[in-house]
Amino acid sequence: MNSPLLIHPKRIAIDGPAASGKGTLARRLALHFSLPHLDTGLLYRAVGAQCLERGALEDEAASVEIARALDISHLNPEALRSAGIGEAASVVAARPGVRTALLELQRHFAAQPGGAVLDGRDIGTVICPDAPAKLFVTATPEVRAQRRFSELEGRGEITSLETVLADIRKRDARDSGRSDAPLAMAEDAALLDTSNLGIEAAFAAALSLVEQALRA
């Protein structure tokens, strides 16, 4: 007798440093596989933004309280993409209480029956260690700074390439150096360096790696 057809949920975990292209790839992969997508950086950005609004970025207890009360149905990605909010997000993301408060919400999103795409810093290592497909997307700091600079310029934010590069290096050090769930490549993740790839080539490479992982 044939065994019943098992449909495995397509859980796709994408991690990488700031401006590596992971967000764009995650969105494109979600579209390709018709899966829901969660940009987990937005959660930390939303907490950072609310802390800034209250003038309470240094207040750890307040940031944990804000994280516990976060409603992901009311996130406004456009309003959260500024450089200042990115920096505040990186500060609150280093606090274990904030990470714990956001953990279940992310795992719940990942556990949807058909699967989901999540991108962030600790998806393959902490949020979905059992995801069948994991990518670690990276690029040199210089390439990432150039991309982020163009993005900020397009949004009308006045800055310089040097400032953006310094911010990227600072954020890399903080995201990788924190003790709780630092930015790290999972042992079973596939590495994708997008330094020399345009968006179409990067997407083709990501898709091929994900399809390979889902078949394994």
Ligand code: DC
């Ligand atoms: O990907 P992003 O630039 O929107 O993320 C903003 C900050 O949030 C980043 O500096 C680190 C933090 N973050 C995190 O610690 N864990 C995640 N899963 C996603 C983001």
